[in-house]
Amino acid sequence: MLEQLQQGTVQWGRATFALTALYHFLFVPLTLGLSFIIAFMESMYVKTGNDEWKKITKFWMKLFGINFAIGVATGLILEFEFGTHWANYSWLVGDIFGAPLAIEGIFAFFLEATFFAVMFFGWDRVSKGFHLFSTWMVAVGSNLSAFWILVANGWMQNPVGMHFSPDTMRNEMLSFLQVALSPIAIGKFTHTTASGFIVSSLFVMGISAWFILKKRNLRLARMSIVTASTFGLLATMFIILTGDKSAHDVAHTQPAKLAAMEGLYNGESGAGITAIGYLNPNKKLGDKEPEFVGPTVELPFALSLLSFHDFNAYIPGMNDLVYGNKERGVMSASERIEKGKKAIEDLKSYKKAKESGDKPAAEAYLTSFRENEKHFGYGFLKNPEDIIPPVGITFYSFHLMVGLGFYFLVLFAVVLHLSMIHALENHKWLLWIVFLSFPLGWVAVEAGWIVAEVGRQPWAIQNMLPVSAASTIIDTGSVIAAFFLFAVLFTILAIAELRIMIAQIRKFREEDHV
Numbered sequence: 189m190l191e192q193l194q195q196g197t198v199q200w201g202r203a204t205f206a207l208t209a210l211y212h213f214l215f216v217p218l219t220l221g222l223s224f225i226i227a228f229m230e231s232m233y234v235k236t237g238n239d240e241w242k243k244i245t246k247f248w249m250k251l252f253g254i255n256f257a258i259g260v261a262t263g264l265i266l267e268f269e270f271g272t273h274w275a276n277y278s279w280l281v282g283d284i285f286g287a288p289l290a291i292e293g294i295f296a297f298f299l300e301a302t303f304f305a306v307m308f309f310g311w312d313r314v315s316k317g318f319h320l321f322s323t324w325m326v327a328v329g330s331n332l333s334a335f336w337i338l339v340a341n342g343w344m345q346n347p348v349g350m351h352f353s354p355d356t357m358r359n360e361m362l363s364f365l366q367v368a369l370s371p372i373a374i375g376k377f378t379h380t381t382a383s384g385f386i387v388s389s390l391f392v393m394g395i396s397a398w399f400i401l402k403k404r405n406l407r408l409a410r411m412s413i414v415t416a417s418t419f420g421l422l423a424t425m426f427i428i429l430t431g432d433k434s435a436h437d438v439a440h441t442q443p444a445k446l447a448a449m450e451g452l453y454n455g456e457s458g459a460g461i462t463a464i465g466y467l468n469p470n471k472k473l474g475d476k477e478p479e480f481v482g483p484t485v486e487l488p489f490a491l492s493l494l495s496f497h498d499f500n501a502y503i504p505g506m507n508d509l510v511y512g513n514k515e516r517g518v519m520s521a522s523e524r525i526e527k528g529k530k531a532i533e534d535l536k537s538y539k540k541a542k543e544s545g546d547k548p549a550a551e552a553y554l555t556s557f558r559e560n561e562k563h564f565g566y567g568f569l570k571n572p573e574d575i576i577p578p579v580g581i582t583f584y585s586f587h588l589m590v591g592l593g594f595y596f597l598v599l600f601a602v603v604l605h606l607s608m609i610h611a612l613e614n615h616k617w618l619l620w621i622v623f624l625s626f627p628l629g630w631v632a633v634e635a636g637w638i639v640a641e642v643g644r645q646p647w648a649i650q651n652m653l654p655v656s657a658a659s660t661i662i663d664t665g666s667v668i669a670a671f672f673l674f675a676v677l678f679t680i681l682a683i684a685e686l687r688i689m690i691a692q693i694r695k696f697r698e699e700d701h702v
Contacts, residue, residue, distance in 0.1 A: 215259030221388025223327035277658035292336035300329035342373030387629035389420030394626025439495030445643035521572035528567025
């Protein structure tokens, strides 16, 4: 009975955190990208002295401010949930995970706050140069906030720069630089910020296309579309490069996630990427059912090339990871679970021997623990199949994200070309496509978040701590109440932002702003 209650708490805690993160990530990408677009626009105003750039900057800055305020509110709630819903997690890794979050709060957040007021209220009160500097500092501060948060998340994906202390029963940091500059952290930061630029570029283009269709604020719309399509095209090209790096990192650190992303059940040498395919809903681990139903389109050798930069590299499938593949040196999940349970028992025995003063026994148990320490987290799992994340949602989210990325690349290129030859307004059908496409940026980034986080399951910290062992032991009813409270609160905030932005867009007139 107690176990069932705990399982309910874990599932509702997981749902609450996912809800908060999904809502928070509606606001973050727009903040990251729009801050730099605004800074560029104001730079053009200062350089040229053209008041049109000042009008444009003020308009987009107002929308940025609305989004920024609500994004901060959801972000604070997200951080508090580590203490309320995930106390075991916070105790075990707080010394490491807390460091980048503290830096984010002290440094990046205050950097934003210091210059935020100047950016919004300093027009004609400070010099042009200082106001421009403040705008750039808000952009830098916003993205530094993202950097430290993604450092923390990257460490969860691949814990480095630390060791486990059997005396304190906590993970302790050994190298801050290893944590901050790990390839996973850097890759997540570059990929996420680039996605923010894409979301913001689509946002600016979409609203500008609406202005052109309505034959309003034409000068603002034309200049904004050129700026946004340029930023968006560069960001999309960059995100394709960082996506290649991400695939390489995932292959080395999270093979189960990679296999789920591609629906790969049986390992292959020279594995391809499924460009188009429908997963077989009846497929189970270890059975003989086909992986896909209906026709599929595959890019041969692409997965091996992206993952290991080798056309013939072997990519382990989900069956290999669960049941093992001795020929390929892949240990089964069952064996890892047994080694993990042994590590847990050795740790308990070490504590007892140390408390009783039996130093030789304590040292022996500690040595045995260290031999199996890398399997420690597996000892909390019950079934070998638990190491595989939900395949369907991971697979489809990944392919949706990638497909939209290539769509954005074409859209930005076409819009920029037609804008530069002053022919965009002759294609109303394309303007409608641009307007209707701007919400797709959020669809792509939310899909990417799902791949990163759902694809990591069952781990809160990869190979070290499963979600089931990370939660707070509290009443399930309290967690359920929190879920619905946050669902209502975040929905109200999202609707409020949408209504305020729509009102600002509808009433804006270029001639009223100088």
